[in-house]
Amino acid sequence: MFSVKTKIIFGTTEEEISNLNLKGNGLLCTGRHHDFKFADLNLYHLKISPEPGVDDIYKYFDKIRDINFDYVLAIGGGSVLDTAKILSVMTNDTKVENLLGTDKIKGRTKTLIAVPTTHGSGSEVTKYAVLKFQNLKQTVVSDFIVPDYALIDENLAMNLPKDLTLYTSIDAFCHNIEAYLSKIPEPLTDLNCENGMKFFFDGIDEAMENKISGRRKMLICSVLGGIAITNLRTNLIHALSHVIGAEKNVSHGLANALFLRGYLKFYKDDEKFKNLGKILNVDIIKRIGEIYEKYNAKRLGDFVAQSEIRHIAESTYENKRLLSVMKREISKEDIEKIIEEAM
Numbered sequence: 001m002f003s004v005k006t007k008i009i010f011g012t013t014e015e016e017i018s019n020l021n022l023k024g025n026g027l028l029c030t031g032r033h034h035d036f037k038f039a040d041l042n043l044y045h046l047k048i049s050p051e052p053g054v055d056d057i058y059k060y061f062d063k064i065r066d067i068n069f070d071y072v073l074a075i076g077g078g079s080v081l082d083t084a085k086i087l088s089v090m091t092n093d094t095k096v097e098n099l100l101g102t103d104k105i106k107g108r109t110k111t112l113i114a115v116p117t118t119h120g121s122g123s124e125v126t127k128y129a130v131l132k133f134q135n136l137k138q139t140v141v142s143d144f145i146v147p148d149y150a151l152i153d154e155n156l157a158m159n160l161p162k163d164l165t166l167y168t169s170i171d172a173f174c175h176n177i178e179a180y181l182s183k184i185p186e187p188l189t190d191l192n193c194e195n196g197m198k199f200f201f202d203g204i205d206e207a208m209e210n211k212i213s214g215r216r217k218m219l220i221c222s223v224l225g226g227i228a229i230t231n232l233r234t235n236l237i238h239a240l241s242h243v244i245g246a247e248k249n250v251s252h253g254l255a256n257a258l259f260l261r262g263y264l265k266f267y268k269d270d271e272k273f274k275n276l277g278k279i280l281n282v283d284i285i286k287r288i289g290e291i292y293e294k295y296n297a298k299r300l301g302d303f304v305a306q307s308e309i310r311h312i313a314e315s316t317y318e319n320k321r322l323l324s325v326m327k328r329e330i331s332k333e334d335i336e337k338i339i340e341e342a343m
């Protein structure tokens with residue numbers, strides 16, 4: 001099955017939010033450095049810090065528990081959107097830690113609008129929110145946190161720093177390639193992912209040059225990646241990045257970027273992967289290598305010692321939810337090899 005539950009709108013933020021005719025009280029969630037003014041809306045503004053944990057969600061909820069919201073408007077990167085998604089389903093009795101896992105949420109009454117300012121997480125269309133808990137990055141998976149509306153405004157992504165541009169774009173690419181190499185064959189997801197990756201290769205240089213055309217292409221890649229992983233799911237790259245993201249505080253996009261090349265090499269003899277190169281008309285492994293070199297992508301050795309490789313492989317191997325959907329079965333030794341290559 002292939003489905004898209006979110007209504008996706010392209011346009012300028014103020015105009016399109018006004019067109020939604022939102023009524024009543026709203027909760028506005030943004031990053032720490034963003035300020036938006038919506039003259040007609042009655043908003044309580046919450047500023048969200050990056051990489052939220054379960055404790056942070058309680059702190060945010062304490063500030064808003066007495067306000068009766070009709071809708072939640074989230075404008076920001078993946079952390080802001082994920083936090084807003086959780087806040088949109090919370091009641092006074094909610095234990096946030098009990099929401100971790102699959103289908104633990106009972107429902108949502110508030111309208112949820114997500115406006116991404118980075119082009120990586122795809123959170124504006126996904127059923128996921130990632131929270132730190134007990135030194136791990138854990139995922140809330142529920143149809144009830146899929147936003148009602150995603151508003152795509154490339155102007156908001158202008159002037160993103162180069163590092164953030166590179167790594168969030170690679171995160172979006174990873175969503176597309178991981179869903180594409182899932183063991184569940186889905187023709188429409190395949191089409192979706194092929195196009196997502198095409199937008200990545202077409203637009204990454206333009207995005208790095210801060211051209212608006214590049215920002216738009218990366219946002220489309222990100223939306224398509226989000227749709228892909230909500231229909232299927234991520235696998236090895238994200239399983240690895242959840243481990244080093246939590247243990248080494250490496251940001252999500254960068255953590256994925258560290259393992260992408262090893263993952264691609266793991267699939268280099270796979271027929272579907274070889275055919276993808278023909279469809280996209282690019283030598284994928286070579287081109288990703290060139291992009292990394294051109295933009296000085298970091299390596300795992302910048303964050304992790306050789307002696308930690310086995311532990312990372314073992315922790316990653318525990319993530320059966322993600323590893324069980326890999327097209328090619330993977331052993332702990334294979335994972336160690338991929339980590340070794342990323343050093």
Ligand SMILES: [Fe+2]
Nearest residue numbers: 121171238252
């Ligand atoms: Fe991701």
